[in-house]
Amino acid sequence: MNRFAIGFGAVLLVALVAFFTLAPGIAERDMNQIDGKPLPEVTDQAQALHDSLTIVDLHGDSLLWKRDILERGDRGHMDLPRLADGNVALQVFSSVTKSPKGQNYDSNTGDTDNITLLAIGQLQPLRTWTSLLERTLYHAEKLDRAAEGSDGALVLVRSPADIVPVRAPDSADPPVAAMLSVEGLHNLEGDIDNLQLLYDAGVRMAGLTHFFDNELAGSMHGVAKGGLTDMGSEAVRRMEAMGIVVDIAHCSRACVADVLAMATRPVVSSHGGVQATCPVNRNLTDAEIRGVARTGGVIGIGYWPGAVCDTSPAAIVAAMRHVRDLVGVEHVALGSDFDGSVTMRFDTSQLVGVTQGLLEDGWSVEEIRAAMGGNALRVLENGLEPGAPA
Ligand SMILES: [Zn+2]
Numbered sequence: 001m002n003r004f005a006i007g008f009g010a011v012l013l014v015a016l017v018a019f020f021t022l023a024p025g026i027a028e029r030d031m032n033q034i035d036g037k038p039l040p041e042v043t044d045q046a047q048a049l050h051d052s053l054t055i056v057d058l059h060g061d062s063l064l065w066k067r068d069i070l071e072r073g074d075r076g077h078m079d080l081p082r083l084a085d086g087n088v089a090l091q092v093f094s095s096v097t098k099s100p101k102g103q104n105y106d107s108n109t110g111d112t113d114n115i116t117l118l119a120i121g122q123l124q125p126l127r128t129w130t131s132l133l134e135r136t137l138y139h140a141e142k143l144d145r146a147a148e149g150s151d152g153a154l155v156l157v158r159s160p161a162d163i164v165p166v167r168a169p170d171s172a173d174p175p176v177a178a179m180l181s182v183e184g185l186h187n188l189e190g191d192i193d194n195l196q197l198l199y200d201a202g203v204r205m206a207g208l209t210h211f212f213d214n215e216l217a218g219s220m221h222g223v224a225k226g227g228l229t230d231m232g233s234e235a236v237r238r239m240e241a242m243g244i245v246v247d248i249a250h251c252s253r254a255c256v257a258d259v260l261a262m263a264t265r266p267v268v269s270s271h272g273g274v275q276a277t278c279p280v281n282r283n284l285t286d287a288e289i290r291g292v293a294r295t296g297g298v299i300g301i302g303y304w305p306g307a308v309c310d311t312s313p314a315a316i317v318a319a320m321r322h323v324r325d326l327v328g329v330e331h332v333a334l335g336s337d338f339d340g341s342v343t344m345r346f347d348t349s350q351l352v353g354v355t356q357g358l359l360e361d362g363w364s365v366e367e368i369r370a371a372m373g374g375n376a377l378r379v380l381e382n383g384l385e386p387g388a389p390a
Pocket of ligand 1: 183249250271337340
C-alpha cells in the first residue's frame with residue numbers, strides 16, 4: 001500500500017513537472033502565431049532607411065508569457081534579439097492581468113478569467129494567482145530583472161530624460177529601451193491609490209479597460225459599454241498629473257468620448273486600427289481620430305487582423321495612410337500587439353516590411369521617420385513629465 005502510494009506519487013510528480021514545463025510553451029505557441037504568408041521583397045534602399053530610423057512600438061504583451069525576453073525565442077513574436085534585429089529603439093511592454101473565458105470583441109463579462117489559469121500553469125508566485133495588482137507588479141519585476149541582467153542591452157524608460165538617449169544614441173549599437181504599460185486598470189482592484197504603486201513599479205502608460213467593463217469605464221468589448229465612472233475620471237486626472245500616458249485602446253465609444261473631452265495632455269490609442277480600412281468595432285472612427293489628434297496624441301496601428309483586417313504590411317500601411325490623410329502624419333505611430341494572442345504575418349525582427357510598404361506607398365523619408373517612431377517619442381517625452389497636481 002505504502003509502495004503503491006509512493007509509486008503513484010512519483011507518477012503524479014512526473015506528470016505535474018511535465019505539465020508545468022511543457023504547457024506554458026504549448027499555450028503560447030498556440031496563441032502567438034505567424035501565418036507564414038509571403039512578405040514583400042525588401043530593397044536595399046528600404047533596409048538602409050529602416051536601419052537609420054528610431055522606431056517605437058507602443059504595445060506588446062511578451063511579459064505575459066513564461067520565457068526569458070533576453071533570449072531569442074522559437075515561439076511568439078518578440079524578445080530582445082528580435083527587437084534588435086528589427087531595429088526597434090523603444091518597446092512598450094504591456095501588463096495584461098485578466099482576460100475572460102471565450103474572449104471576443106462583442107460582449108464579455110468580467111465573471112471569468114483565463115489569466116488565473118495561466119498564472120498557475122506558469123507557476124508564477126502565489127501572490128499573482130489571486131491578485132490582479134500583484135500580476136502587474138510581477139510583470140514589472142520581470143521587466144526590471146531583464147534590464148538588470150541584460151548587460152546594458154535593455155534599458156528602462158521612466159522619465160522624459162530617458163527618452164533623450166533613445167532619440168540620439170551615443171553608440172553604433174544602442175540598447176533597446178523598454179517602457180511598462182497596463183492593459184486595463186481593473187488591476188487597481190477598486191482602489192485609486194494603488195495607481196501610485198503602479199507608478200512606483202514603472203508603469204508609464206495605462207489603458208482604462210481591456211475586454212470587460214470595470215470599475216473605471218466601459219470596454220468596447222464589455223456588456224454595458226458605458227463611459228468613465230467617477231473613479232475612471234479621477235484616474236485620468238491623476239495619470240495626467242503623475243506623468244502616465246492615457247491610452248484609449250479597448251475603451252468603449254462612450255469611454256473614448258469622455259477621455260477625449262477631459263484630456264489636457266496627449267492621449268494615445270496604443271494598438272488598434274481605423275474604421276475606414278477595417279470596420280471592426282475596436283477600431284477608431286474618424287471623429288475619434290480627430291479627437292486624439294486634438295490632444296496632440298498618436299494612434300498606434302496594429303499588425304493583426306482585428307486591427308487592419310489582414311496581416312500584410314500593405315494593410316498596416318493603409319491604416320497609417322488614413323490617419324495621415326485625415327489629421328496629419330504627426331499623429332501616426334506603431335502599436336504591434338506582438339505576443340498579444342494574435343496571429344501575425346511577421347515577427348518584430350522583420351519589421352522592415354513596414355518601412356518597405358511605406359516607401360512603396362510613396363511616403364517621404366521624413367514622414368516615415370515620424371510615423372515609425374518620431375511621433376511616439378514626442379508624445380512619451382511630453383506625457384512622462386509630471387504635470388500640475390490633480
Ligand atoms: Zn489589446
